[in-house]
Amino acid sequence: MKNESTGSISPDNLTDWAQVRAMKDEDIHHDADSPKTTTEDWEGAVMKVAGHEVGTVRTRGRQKTPPKVQLSLRISPDIVEFFRATGDGWQTRMDDALREWVEQHKAA
Template sequence: MNNKSTGNMPRTNQTNWATVTTLTDADIIHDADSPSTTEADWQQAFTSHSAAELHTESVRRTRGVNKQPRKEQVAVRYDADILAYFRSTGKGWQTRMNNALKEWLKEHTA
């Protein structure tokens, strides 16, 4: 391995595999590097999503082939304040932006 601070160092495996292979689950659980947790350790724990929300979100994002594509993906540049406004409206901001452009077209086409 080439390291600026130590120069070239040979790769060596320093794991004592003979000891590792003889460890039982009890030995691993009580290892000082992975202490057991208690119920109190988890009292202040939180997640950003519940398991149900994660499952629903993953199912919602799964799509099949779009058989009748109605939209086309393109790269477009908008002013930062325009994007900030639509993004601040929450989920579905791109659809709302699309609808605003449709309204503009209705008003400005003959």
């Protein structure tokens, strides 16, 4: 049997997904050696790849400021390249420039 993403798989490795989808939580055997984890269990966890630390697990707190609006906007390529060339945070700087323009052009 051929699997496009992983190559050939043997028939004894096949899972009956229809049966898995039909299972209810109470049908699943819960192993005492593998209990469910909580958010507190992951506090301070460190992610490692090949023995090198690549990051820590963090949970995101409540949004401190009102969220920004995500939208699709057409902007001239030279303007985008100018802001991108300023490095990380370029979108925030673009937002700040627009805010400054709005403040200067508000009707008094």
